Amino acid sequence: MDSSDTTGPGVKSATRTVALLDFFARQGGMYSLSAIQQELGYPKSSLYALLRTLVQLGWVETDPTGTLYRIGMRALLVGASYIDGDPVVGMAHETLEWLAEVTGETVHFGRLDDVEVVDLSSRPSRHDLRPVVRVGRRVPVHSTALGKALLADRPTPRLPDELERQTENTITDRRALAEELRRVRERGYAADREENSTGICCFAVVLRLQRPARDAISVSVPATRLTKAAEREIPALLMRARERIEYSAHHLLH
Amino acid sequence: MDSSDTTGPGVKSATRTVALLDFFARQGGMYSLSAIQQELGYPKSSLYALLRTLVQLGWVETDPTGTLYRIGMRALLVGASYIDGDPVVGMAHETLEWLAEVTGETVHFGRLDDVEVVDLSSRPSRHDLRPVVRVGRRVPVHSTALGKALLADRPTPRLPDELERQTENTITDRRALAEELRRVRERGYAADREENSTGICCFAVVLRLQRPARDAISVSVPATRLTKAAEREIPALLMRARERIEYSAHHLLH
DNA sequence: CAGATCTGTTCAGATATGCGAACAGTGGCT
DNA sequence: AGCCACTGTTCGCATATCTGAACAGATCTG
Numbered sequence: 122m123d124s125s126d127t128t129g130p131g132v133k134s135a136t137r138t139v140a141l142l143d144f145f146a147r148q149g150g151m152y153s154l155s156a157i158q159q160e161l162g163y164p165k166s167s168l169y170a171l172l173r174t175l176v177q178l179g180w181v182e183t184d185p186t187g188t189l190y191r192i193g194m195r196a197l198l199v200g201a202s203y204i205d206g207d208p209v210v211g212m213a214h215e216t217l218e219w220l221a222e223v224t225g226e227t228v229h230f231g232r233l234d235d236v237e238v239v240d241l242s243s244r245p246s247r248h249d250l251r252p253v254v255r256v257g258r259r260v261p262v263h264s265t266a267l268g269k270a271l272l273a274d275r276p277t278p279r280l281p282d283e284l285e286r287q288t289e290n291t292i293t294d295r296r297a298l299a300e301e302l303r304r305v306r307e308r309g310y311a312a313d314r315e316e317n318s319t320g321i322c323c324f325a326v327v328l329r330l331q332r333p334a335r336d337a338i339s340v341s342v343p344a345t346r347l348t349k350a351a352e353r354e355i356p357a358l359l360m361r362a363r364e365r366i367e368y369s370a371h372h373l374l375h
Numbered sequence: 376m377d378s379s380d381t382t383g384p385g386v387k388s389a390t391r392t393v394a395l396l397d398f399f400a401r402q403g404g405m406y407s408l409s410a411i412q413q414e415l416g417y418p419k420s421s422l423y424a425l426l427r428t429l430v431q432l433g434w435v436e437t438d439p440t441g442t443l444y445r446i447g448m449r450a451l452l453v454g455a456s457y458i459d460g461d462p463v464v465g466m467a468h469e470t471l472e473w474l475a476e477v478t479g480e481t482v483h484f485g486r487l488d489d490v491e492v493v494d495l496s497s498r499p500s501r502h503d504l505r506p507v508v509r510v511g512r513r514v515p516v517h518s519t520a521l522g523k524a525l526l527a528d529r530p531t532p533r534l535p536d537e538l539e540r541q542t543e544n545t546i547t548d549r550r551a552l553a554e555e556l557r558r559v560r561e562r563g564y565a566a567d568r569e570e571n572s573t574g575i576c577c578f579a580v581v582l583r584l585q586r587p588a589r590d591a592i593s594v595s596v597p598a599t600r601l602t603k604a605a606e607r608e609i610p611a612l613l614m615r616a617r618e619r620i621e622y623s624a625h626h627l628l629h
Numbered sequence: 630c631a632g633a634t635c636t637g638t639t640c641a642g643a644t645a646t647g648c649g650a651a652c653a654g655t656g657g658c659t
Numbered sequence: 660a661g662c663c664a665c666t667g668t669t670c671g672c673a674t675a676t677c678t679g680a681a682c683a684g685a686t687c688t689g
Contacts (some may be wrong), residue, residue: 134645138389164677192456192457196456198493201451207471388676423669424646
């Protein structure tokens with residue numbers, strides 16, 4: 122069987138299983154059988170058997186009446202293990218600590234997934250310890266420093282169908298974004314000037330562990346704290362952090 | 376079809392799909408095809424097809440050689456959505472904020488899963504802002520305040536096969552644990568005196584949203600900060616937090 | 630209260646997966 | 660080198676899933 126066939130991926134019910142889980146993840150609520158069937162297009166009876174199986178295994182939960190479905194807790198456990206098992210996140214950990222310490226700001230570790238960036242690790246700012254747990258959440262690729270840093274490293278960046286406006290500074294034009302990516306390549310780091318979230322600016326650099334880069338690290342700064350000095354220092358610190366991470370990585374991989 | 380049948384759960388390859396993901400989550404590393412086959416006992420060729428399917432879908436990743444498998448990023452995204460979609464976690468959120476604020480300590484929201492507690496939400500202490508992201512991780516049920524609070528609410532608590540020793544204070548005897556649970560019921564809250572982690576004490580109460588309780592909230596305090604006053608105040612604050620959460624829950628559910 | 634129109638559920642035939650065995654690489658050992 | 664033990668990979672038949680249509684239960688409506 123050819124892998125790029127019209128038959129789609131090999132095992133049908135495995136494909137559907139994860140498609141179902143993906144559906145719950147994207148929509149994030151409770152859905153009835155028929156609602157799911159309308160969305161995914163699978164036959165009712167197939168979904169029925171599948172859902173019952175997954176409920177039995179704890180991967181899908183139902184409401185007390187047994188008629189509304191949502192994602193189950195086992196999914197959470199498995200998801201968390203992705204981070205624990207990732208060698209790069211593990212190696213980057215102490216350097217991100219250091220980076221948060223010297224900047225006093227919030228740092229993130231992001232990984233490109235299709236046309237979005239997934240936050241794999243967050244270290245809150247020293248100042249505002251908001252409980253924002255963003256780990257495992259997606260952020261747009263065109264309006265964040267993480268995303269732009271990663272896009273800039275690709276010869277032909279894949280972009281979402283529409284560059285959704287997040288703030289009044291968001292770059293929504295594809296030409297303008299291409300130009301911005303050129304500047305990112307030139308400078309060696311990406312910046313986000315309240316393009317994703319009003320009042321928040323970010324800087325990011327990619328980790329050059331594979332080509333094109335898959336991972337990036339960033340520092341987020343409230344616009345009010347973004348002095349001229351900080352604008353110079355933070356990118357420099359990011360690059361030092363990158364060196365440290367890349368160094369450990371090369372040692373680990375011999 | 377009977378639910379407690381010898382046929383096992385309905386759709387075989389869905390069962391295997393999630394069993395495979397569970398395997399990766401528990402072991403948390405990279406495994407070869409034959410290693411997985413030894414562990415799970417499925418035929419090689421079946422696993423082969425399944426793994427290829429899941430790799431194609433981003434739920435399993437391979438190393439550069441394509442011979443070692445690990446959990447993929449999509450699993451992380453789906454797991455994170457469990458927390459976002461949970462109504463109780465959502466409602467408890469601002470109360471946990473408040474609890475962290477008034478105590479100045481780290482608070483957790485835990486949910487019972489089989490014989491372990493899963494951390495669904497953490498709010499770091501005001502003092503030591505360690506980046507401990509424990510969300511999605513399991514903690515033992517017998518050595519934590521969260522676990523003991525939840526166990527105490529069950530008529531016949533399910534326990535792990537062995538009560539593993541975590542610190543020198545861990546209760547490892549089943550009789551002693553039963554006695555401890557009796558005290559928890561009497562007092563209305565559970566305490567952990569460095570039983571799970573040396574230097575850390577916890578208090579926890581269950582949320583009475585269903586019988587037996589499924590969720591609990593806790594406050595963790597470094598043993599060095601645990602004054603007599605704190606020992607009285609923290610359980611009282613936990614109970615106030617519980618009232619607030621239960622109140623919002625009943626409003627939401629009418 | 631009957632009819633209409635949604636739900637979730639079951640069933641037997643069409644169809645795709647699952648299985649063991651044989652094949653093909655790879656590295657280690659004498 | 661040659662053999663051996665071990666991987667990952669492919670392939671055809673037995674078998675279990677998938678499916679569409681029919682059934683049943685609930686809610687709404689005039």
